[in-house]
Amino acid sequence: MMKIAILDDYQNVARDLAEWHRLPNGSALTVFERPIPAEEVVGTLAPYSVLVIMRERTPFPASLIDALPNLRLLVTTGGRNNAIDLEACKARGITVCGTGMVGTPTAELTWGLILALTKRIPQEERGLRAGRWQAGLTQGLAGKRLGLVGLGKLGTQVARVGQAFGMEVAAWSPNLTDERAAAAGVARLDKRDLFATSDIVSVHLVLGERTRGVVGADDIDAMKPSAFFVNTSRAGLVDGDALLAALHEHRIAGAGLDVFPVEPLPVDSPWLEAPNTVLTPHLGYVTRENYEVFYRDALDDILAWHAGEPVRMLA
16 A cells, blocks of 8 residues: 655645546555644654655754654655755655646745735734724825845846836846846846845845855845845744844834745744744635646656656656
8 A cells, every 4th residue: 555645734635636537546545634733743744755845944954854664655745855855865865756736926925925015014004993093194106116135036037027017126146147137137236236236135046055044134234224135945044133133123114924944934933033023824825726737747756756767856
């Protein structure tokens, strides 16, 4: 019997979004809807030969991989997962496969956060329900500077929307060239100038060894008191302590955050007490369209691996 587990199906949708009846005869499918406590992960997952994991929700370091003797196939949604020790999987002979994904939802959410911050949507909605009418002034976007930390696929999508709003768009990244910036109609600035002159700073880099902590305390300190900070990429890109301090000391106007150092966010997280913030629970990729691709491709990965012809291999 091939025992298969789908992990972290928070919305309880996995069974409905793929034709799991196509699994080989004798397969047994289990779906875990809630996070498995760290101390229970090994005991819970030990019986399974195939695991389907949702992005980085459950990390797979070498210590966990080595503790799962039956594991033969690990499928991650998306084409990259920094929470998997691929070398450990290779050493154990475990096949790792990815899936496709829709490339626009995170850029869309970025603009949801920007608009929520500048238009005071959460505050005004709560005020309206409490009987207050127009409790504060909102801000326009036309003529303001949008500063992008990263101008890859997502950064470029965010830039286009900013340009449609009549914003001046600038960008910085470790490898950004004048030619790439010009092709997107964006000004390339050095990092200090980007943070010091932008009205909104939005982060769009891939987290890796070279980019971890790339937004440091000096960068946040350089921001204008009227500026907003948005991060829909990864929390590890930013000095979280510096950002929290800037928010509590009202040295920046606010922040829109979709990513956090620990996820799901603990109930005692200091981020829940940070002022002038709009917080979302890592929703950037959580769309029906994405999940349909994730689980459809995950099923195809399993079927191809079972047939001896694995596809979309990461390891």
